[in-house]
Amino acid sequence: xxxxxxxxxxxxxxxxxxxxxxxxxxxxxxxxxxxxxxxxxxxxxxxxxxxxxxxxxxxxxxxxxxxxxxxxxxxxxxxxxxxxxxxxxxxxxxxxxxxxxxxxx
Amino acid sequence: xxxxxxxxxxxxxxxxxxxxxxxxxxxxxxxxxxxxxxxxxxxxxxxxxxxxxxxxxxxxxxxxxxxxxxxxxxxxxxxxxxxxxxxxxxxxxxxxxxxxxxxxxxxxxxxxxxxxxxxxxxxxxxxxxxxxxxxxxxxxxxxxxxxxxxxxxxxxxxxxxxxxxxxxxxxxxxxxxxxxxxxxxxxxxxxxxxxxxxxxxxxxxxxxxxxxxxxxxxxxxxxxxx
Amino acid sequence: xxxxxxxxxxxxxxxxxxxxxxxxxxxxxxxxxxxxxxxxxxxxxxxxxxxxxxxxxxxxxxxxxxxxxxxxxxxxxxxxxxxxxxxxxxxxxxxxxxxxxxxxxxxxxxxxxxxxxxxxxxxxxxxxx
Amino acid sequence: xxxxxxxxxxxxxxxxxxxxxxxxxxxxxxxxxxxxxxxxxxxxxxxxxxxxxxxxxxxxxxxxxxxxxxxxxxxxxxxxxxxxxxxxxxxxxxxxxxxxxxxxxxxxxxxxxxxxxxxxxxxxxxxxxxxxxxxxxxxxxxxxxxxxxxxxxxxxxxxxxxxxxxxxxxxxxxxxxxxxxxxxxxxxxxxxxxxxxxx
Numbered sequence: 052x053x054x055x056x057x058x059x060x061x062x063x064x065x066x067x068x069x070x071x072x073x074x075x076x077x078x079x080x081x082x083x084x085x086x087x088x089x090x091x092x093x094x095x096x097x098x099x100x101x102x103x104x105x106x107x108x109x110x111x112x113x114x115x116x117x118x119x120x121x122x123x124x125x126x127x128x129x130x131x132x133x134x135x136x137x138x139x140x141x142x143x144x145x146x147x148x149x150x151x152x153x154x155x156x
Numbered sequence: 157x158x159x160x161x162x163x164x165x166x167x168x169x170x171x172x173x174x175x176x177x178x179x180x181x182x183x184x185x186x187x188x189x190x191x192x193x194x195x196x197x198x199x200x201x202x203x204x205x206x207x208x209x210x211x212x213x214x215x216x217x218x219x220x221x222x223x224x225x226x227x228x229x230x231x232x233x234x235x236x237x238x239x240x241x242x243x244x245x246x247x248x249x250x251x252x253x254x255x256x257x258x259x260x261x262x263x264x265x266x267x268x269x270x271x272x273x274x275x276x277x278x279x280x281x282x283x284x285x286x287x288x289x290x291x292x293x294x295x296x297x298x299x300x301x302x303x304x305x306x307x308x309x310x311x312x313x314x315x316x317x318x319x320x321x322x323x324x325x326x327x328x329x330x331x332x333x334x335x336x337x338x339x340x341x342x343x344x345x346x347x348x349x350x351x352x353x354x355x356x357x358x359x360x361x362x363x364x365x366x367x368x369x370x371x372x373x374x375x376x377x378x379x380x381x382x
Numbered sequence: 383x384x385x386x387x388x389x390x391x392x393x394x395x396x397x398x399x400x401x402x403x404x405x406x407x408x409x410x411x412x413x414x415x416x417x418x419x420x421x422x423x424x425x426x427x428x429x430x431x432x433x434x435x436x437x438x439x440x441x442x443x444x445x446x447x448x449x450x451x452x453x454x455x456x457x458x459x460x461x462x463x464x465x466x467x468x469x470x471x472x473x474x475x476x477x478x479x480x481x482x483x484x485x486x487x488x489x490x491x492x493x494x495x496x497x498x499x500x501x502x503x504x505x506x507x508x509x510x511x
Numbered sequence: 512x513x514x515x516x517x518x519x520x521x522x523x524x525x526x527x528x529x530x531x532x533x534x535x536x537x538x539x540x541x542x543x544x545x546x547x548x549x550x551x552x553x554x555x556x557x558x559x560x561x562x563x564x565x566x567x568x569x570x571x572x573x574x575x576x577x578x579x580x581x582x583x584x585x586x587x588x589x590x591x592x593x594x595x596x597x598x599x600x601x602x603x604x605x606x607x608x609x610x611x612x613x614x615x616x617x618x619x620x621x622x623x624x625x626x627x628x629x630x631x632x633x634x635x636x637x638x639x640x641x642x643x644x645x646x647x648x649x650x651x652x653x654x655x656x657x658x659x660x661x662x663x664x665x666x667x668x669x670x671x672x673x674x675x676x677x678x679x680x681x682x683x684x685x686x687x688x689x690x691x692x693x694x695x696x697x698x699x700x701x702x703x704x705x706x707x708x709x710x
Contacts, residue, residue: 052439054167055168059444059639060158060488060640060643061158061160063157063215063216064216065636067652068637069632069699076554077631080528083528083529084531086545087528087546090546091535093412099440099468100468102440102617102618103469107168127520136538141534144530146518147530148530149521152523305489306492321449361436363435397539398542401542402548404549408552410593411595411596411624442669446616446643461671478670480601480672488643498663498664501666504670
């Protein structure tokens, strides 16, 4: 698709900002997202399905979210599309996580 | 520039959502914004190519997440500061006092404000962008041309999806100023503008409908003989 | 976004990856090569043009190279085609080549005269020039 | 469309990830200690130190360098490196006449076994957009001035081949052993956005 991901030659994307002594991950949730994607058996999805799920992100969202947020979006959408869980189950997990966080706070 | 505004052929931009009984403006600030912009434009404070380039220069993320009149607001602020009509400090002072008198004073003020009684004659009269200059055309109707593969970082009205594609001159529209120079204070560079016909298959490949086509206005400097 | 009807039946093909398999599995990986006896359409030195395709689905042919001509540098062998693999369309195995495009061909006369791009391209992305 | 109003995901990303993890664990798709092992592997064990050793060996052993440039995957495996996102490797050599630069304009392809996971800038829009339209300007921002007569080759990783740059060996390193050489080689030099300095 002629999507926002196809960035080769685009102007106006701003300067490249290399980070000095960049860590491999910037937050613990990035570690978890990376590991989750890697741990899911390869028979569930292939790399092109993975890439295309990210390419289908809404363009402004694609540009305003970070790399591992793309992966998180991809995990949620692709696993539902692949029938691994239902949207309702994901929403239940969100509210459980929220109450757990409130309880421990 | 190969910016986010150059959307011809992009996928993934979502559905077209027409609004039933859409009003002309959706908020009072939009009304004010439209009037401010047109009044300042009529007063000659900037040309439309300069303003377009300011919009194109928003970051892609801003461009996609801001509304249309938000583009106008932030770009009008920027263009008027760039043109010396007021300073960033003037603007910030107004923000700090908002809603204040709006009179920050001290601007360069090169433009003449448009009086209210001139609105009807000015806007009903309009002003053609044609230039009365005796410039020879490079092409004539029927000529086969190729849109140049240019990729300037500045303003251009040659969309990416047509670069390198072959078409046919349908009509010579006459002489106009050249956006690529007018956006950057480099003069009018007057030249002919043509209506050029491009086959859909030339543009998008064999999967496009066989008889469909695009008619796009192109300046002499955008074209080579095929 | 996910719509109803796009859902596939949940398939469990293999058990979850066990922790003690992480190092051995990741150290080996799995090549995307496809073991299929398919004739290449091009050979090193051939001049080719990247096709002007604009699919709404997934493709690995970037826009900035469509319609541009280049030279086959190397045949990498046989791989699956992303354009079909992303959509459950099977592997459509075919040769992948490293293709050289000059910077001027891609970006026009203002590009540096000797610079170039080396981009991997599937047989289905290419026509003879 | 769904038959009920969608709940918005938590705005706190960490919370949203926790929710997803709990769901995938519950479904038996992943195991908790596997996740820890994967994080350990890519945060601490695999990284540009591997690629640096490949480069140092190539600088020290002409036969190895020839094997590396001819068929990189087995040559890299000689040093014990390989695996996911490096199954089919190509190594391209910088010389006094040619400077190579790697990018993935479409996503984030990168040779994990030799360089680890890519830095944020490599995956972000500015680099992906500009590495092909103005590679020399990008190189200059990274502090690499390309002379007029030098050819710049940009490698855009569209397929499942993974690339690594073999940087030029700096002058003044003639007496150094492989370990000392490897210590000079940076991640950026193997992407092609830096040169290797002798100090």
